[in-house]
Amino acid sequence: MFICNIKGLRTMLEVKNLTKAFGKRVVLNRLSVTLTPHVYGLLGQNGSGKTTLIRCLTHLYKEGEVTVFIDGACSGNVFDYLDNVGYLPQRFGLYPELSVNATLELLANLKGIDKQHAHPEIERVLALVNLSDRGNDRVGSLSGGMVRRLGIAQALLGDPPILFFDEPTAGLDPEERLRFKNLIADIKGQRIIVISTHIVEDVEATCDRILILHNQGILVNGTNDDVRHIARGKVYDISESDLDRLSGDYNIFKKYDRVGEVRFRILANTPQQLTPCEPEIEDGYLCTIKSV
Amino acid sequence: MHDKISLKLTYERIWLIRKSLGVAFKVPLIVFYIIMPIFLILYWQHSVSDVFISFRTFFNQIAFLLIPFFSVWWSLLSLRERTEGDGRELFQVFRIRPSYFDAAILFVLSLIAIFVFYLVAHLVFGRFFLEYVRISMISIFFFGLMAILTQITSSITATMLVLLLYSLVSIVLSYQRFPFYGQYQEIYQAGELFAYLKFVLAGLFLAIASWLIPDRL
Numbered sequence: 273m274f275i276c277n278i279k280g281l282r283t284m285l286e287v288k289n290l291t292k293a294f295g296k297r298v299v300l301n302r303l304s305v306t307l308t309p310h311v312y313g314l315l316g317q318n319g320s321g322k323t324t325l326i327r328c329l330t331h332l333y334k335e336g337e338v339t340v341f342i343d344g345a346c347s348g349n350v351f352d353y354l355d356n357v358g359y360l361p362q363r364f365g366l367y368p369e370l371s372v373n374a375t376l377e378l379l380a381n382l383k384g385i386d387k388q389h390a391h392p393e394i395e396r397v398l399a400l401v402n403l404s405d406r407g408n409d410r411v412g413s414l415s416g417g418m419v420r421r422l423g424i425a426q427a428l429l430g431d432p433p434i435l436f437f438d439e440p441t442a443g444l445d446p447e448e449r450l451r452f453k454n455l456i457a458d459i460k461g462q463r464i465i466v467i468s469t470h471i472v473e474d475v476e477a478t479c480d481r482i483l484i485l486h487n488q489g490i491l492v493n494g495t496n497d498d499v500r501h502i503a504r505g506k507v508y509d510i511s512e513s514d515l516d517r518l519s520g521d522y523n524i525f526k527k528y529d530r531v532g533e534v535r536f537r538i539l540a541n542t543p544q545q546l547t548p549c550e551p552e553i554e555d556g557y558l559c560t561i562k563s564v
Numbered sequence: 565m566h567d568k569i570s571l572k573l574t575y576e577r578i579w580l581i582r583k584s585l586g587v588a589f590k591v592p593l594i595v596f597y598i599i600m601p602i603f604l605i606l607y608w609q610h611s612v613s614d615v616f617i618s619f620r621t622f623f624n625q626i627a628f629l630l631i632p633f634f635s636v637w638w639s640l641l642s643l644r645e646r647t648e649g650d651g652r653e654l655f656q657v658f659r660i661r662p663s664y665f666d667a668a669i670l671f672v673l674s675l676i677a678i679f680v681f682y683l684v685a686h687l688v689f690g691r692f693f694l695e696y697v698r699i700s701m702i703s704i705f706f707f708g709l710m711a712i713l714t715q716i717t718s719s720i721t722a723t724m725l726v727l728l729l730y731s732l733v734s735i736v737l738s739y740q741r742f743p744f745y746g747q748y749q750e751i752y753q754a755g756e757l758f759a760y761l762k763f764v765l766a767g768l769f770l771a772i773a774s775w776l777i778p779d780r781l
Contacts, residue, residue, distance in 0.1 A: 327653070327781070330653075330657050331657070332653050332657065332781060354658070357657065359653075359654060361651040361654060363650040363651055364651035365650035365651060366645050366650065366651050366652075366654070367584045367645055367649070369583070369584050369586035370580070370583060370584045374580055374583060377576075377580060378577065378580040378581070378584070379654070379658075381576055382655070384573065386570075386572055386573055386576060387576050426654075
């Protein structure tokens, strides 16, 4: 991994031929992707390699050739790249004995920000995650959702141009999930933000590009509309009585109740004698991973 | 962004790490300044014969049992978040191998706290400076042992138990059978400390080796 600066080129992260295996189990195989300033939703099944990919991008795993272009920063080594990265790990709960303020002060220190510069920065990030009034509380006394927000806050310290969030909304209540979505909308600007999640709804609301990880590689790298388009003409929303009219190869992936009527959402490989409905991102995602 | 190893950042970080230890920070101070003096005073009061020689032997026994173990207490606990904490991979993203640098500073602070204890002993009983050097040399070995065990086991509890066991075994076994602990008799000349140089070298070797072992995620 190295950094180059080309005048006029904005932040860009390019991964080539990334292969990562744990023993004999290959998780990522010759994966290549280029990330430019967008909010990326990283979708995939459990074990598909989302966390592994983020760990490679944060240089926790040294595999792969990752080239980083950061506007205005030129050093030629990985350390300067990591100075420009904010990262929320899948699990976060450091320093339970310290107050929220002290924890952020310590993590800012580890990022190379001294106390004097850290204080306004801590106030800023706590306001962003709605924890300003909990600054003096011990981390150990916070609820799971609050600790998650603290984790998001620490990733934002130093205003890094590259952000990786691994399951950022896990454990957050609906109001805080909404706040997180608004936060992303506020900060995205000229940044690369990668959000790994299982919650398709969050991706739909926050991300402008989607990466679908499947079979050890990135199967889809496109806009939300591109992902929806994958399922166009393949999704049917039908009532129970229409089930008999289905033919060929199809999957029932959702059964739900609408105004007292049981309905089914169908993904069909073969055209049906029914009118397809407007696909959602979830439909495109399912079509991708189920090869519909 | 600033230089990560600047003096100011290091000072601020050590202060925050100290706070993060909570009540556990006080434990070595309680041991050095309350528990050990109480043991020594009680022994002094109940000694009947050959008081001074046996007192010094008892002093060294207590010191060998407690001081090396508690000399690495702060350092060990300072590595807790980095070793076991939820989100410990952040330390690698921040490339904080200097966690061991912080642990080493805490170890030095610990040696200063121990020095105060020995200084008082020196003022009260005399001839305790060489004993301080000897216990510091043994403590350096403990620091190295602590560092390598933490890196290998990735467990603070396991490391603590092994160090405790080592301290206890060292007391139980005689020095001929247990190479890493010296005699309890008083040291009269600085030259006698050469026998303890192996502790320092082994400690430094283990500390460097622990530095070279890759972190686990």
